[in-house]
Amino acid sequence: MKILGILASHQEHGLNAQILDEVLKNVDEGVETETIYLENYDITPHKYHEKNPVLDELADKMAESDVWVFAAPTYFRELSGVLKNFFDCMRPKLVYFKENGDTIPGKFKNKHYLSISSCYVSTTENFLTGVTDEAFKTIDRVMSAAGVIKTGEIVLPGTFGMKKVPYNKKKLCKKYAKKISIRKRKDDSTVKRYIQLFFMIAIMALITMGIQVPLSPWISGNFWLNYASFTVIFFVLLGCILHFVTFVKHRRR
Ligand SMILES: Cc1cc2nc3c(=O)[nH]c(=O)nc-3n(C[C@H](O)[C@H](O)[C@H](O)COP(=O)(O)O)c2cc1C
Structure with a gap:
């Protein structure tokens, strides 16, 4: 059993990194974890007849993991660009194309994922206006096309001036760490x-x-x-x- 953390923030040690770390360090004993920081990779689209070793390496890491944890802040009320670019470039590996151009889930079907995002605006403003909604929805849309099953999400609003993850969110990280440590086969809900x-x-x-x-x-x-x-x-x-x-x-x- 392996869990892969995918960090897609401008800051390598920011709040999303801390939440991701909190989740991964609380997984059950015996569960292997790895974190990749997308900014360290030169992610470019697949070109016909050309090898793309970066995408191949990332796809291998995804293939050998049972659960993916995406940690990406909300930028301009959207998913962070680096994660969006990663999804765009990974599309040929996430979905297969039918002859009529429709897509069906690719080789990662039935894996699981957890999403993490954060924003400056307060809890109340995020509740009322849904600043982080698009970030989560974009992840859900891509994962749904790839047939990957959602385990949950962690949102951290009110990050302006915040340096450390608050206690209640750390508790939530622990809860999800336990949840994703258990191997699941299909969507059992x-x-x-x-x-x-x-x-x-x-x-x-x-x-x-x-x-x-x-x-x-x-x-x-x-x-x-x-x-x-x-x-x-x-x-x-x-x-x-x-x-x-x-x-x-x-x-x-
Ligand atoms: C380019 C950029 C755009 C942002 N846009 C928004 C926004 O639209 N709404 C918001 O509440 N916060 C916004 N923020 C604040 C980030 O969501 C906030 O810095 C995030 O919680 C930091 O996460 P990190 O510590 O993991 O980097 C933006 C930050 C950046 C850098």
Whole structure:
């Protein structure tokens, strides 16, 4: 089992480097780790019929690792250029091309990744305006095309003037270090998602029927009124839950 840290910051010993280091030093015993600092590599695109030893070396390191940890600060509300350039140049190795130009996951399919990013703006501003969103989304988009499975993300807002990673984020690093130390085969969250869906529906149905109780003088005995009120209440609850799950819960802070 091997975990590869990929540091893509202008600063070799900055906050992203510290978070990455905190994750890697807390992995389980026996798990091998390695960190590569992308600024040390001259990463250029693949040219037809020409060897690209830098990309080959990096691809070999990725191939021999089970989990990749990307640590890249947010620059101009985007992913740092060095990581974006790395992804762009690596594209032929991350995905295969079909005859019609579509892409399918390449040889790294079913590996796992963890993303780390940071920004100057405060936790509240990042929560409200999503300054780090694009950085994470770009990593997710590329990894999804490559069939690589997400294990989680660590975000550190409010880095202006910050020298050391705060205690609560160090705790989060330890949590993820344990999580990525366990070898996983495929995306094993499918069963978990179905169980969550089951309980979500069960609870919503219960609340809907609870709300219908005081309405019973008007709706009981009338199948269509019962049905219509159930559908409307269930729909409103579903809308609220979906809004919470997709917008509020996933805001980064
Ligand atoms: C070129 C550049 C662009 C940046 N753009 C933003 C930005 O749009 N929003 C923000 O909050 N911070 C921005 N920052 C601040 C970085 O996100 C911050 O310096 C980062 O947390 C430093 O991470 P490091 O210590 O690993 O280098 C920018 C920094 C640089 C160098």
